Amino acid sequence: MPEIPLVPVHWRFPAYPASVRRARHAVTASLPRALRPQLGDDLCLLTSELVTNAIRHGTRREAGELIELVLWPADGHYWLAVSDPGTGRPVLTRPDADSESGRGLLLVDSLATAWTIRPRPTCGTSVIAGLSLRRGG
Template structure:
């Protein structure tokens, strides 16, 4: 009989800046206790950056939602952050003393792999994976 895989964790948050902290907390709490020490900081940073980008660039109305899915697979913990927008996730040029523009650079540094994927009906998802290391 095959092993039954873990069911991915799923959350939907309002397109509001307060959702960034709530999303980061939800993801940290969803990690197994033995992995929190080694993954919580990096996964929290990924969550913050991707949810912030989704709210800023992927939503246009307050009643829209940002969706998060977290799941383990292939030696990684994967995070998908989805929004109804059509942004492509380009790394924008930034000024050295600017207050923004570093989000996807951080994602690129932290994640073993990441991509922006179109959703079937509407919107995009940014999927990023962190390797399991203890």
């Protein structure tokens, strides 16, 4: 009989800066306690970057839009998908040393074992990033 996977954890947050902290807390609290020392800091940082980008670039606060997060384990990784209703596509850039922004996806690229950008079936965009359970060992 095949192993039955865990049901993904799903959240929706309003497109407000305070949602970044709430999202970090929700994701970290959902990670199994035994994995927090191994994945907690990096997962928290990925959550911060992706949620911040979704709020800044993928939503219109005045329209009451939401961002969505899904967290699930699969194939030796913990996966985080952050989705927004925006039509734009995030772009990995290489800002110069004097730039005050533009490093979020560089950080995601550095931390994640794998990541991608996918259009959503109805509208919007999802950024999906995975952290390997076999890191550092």
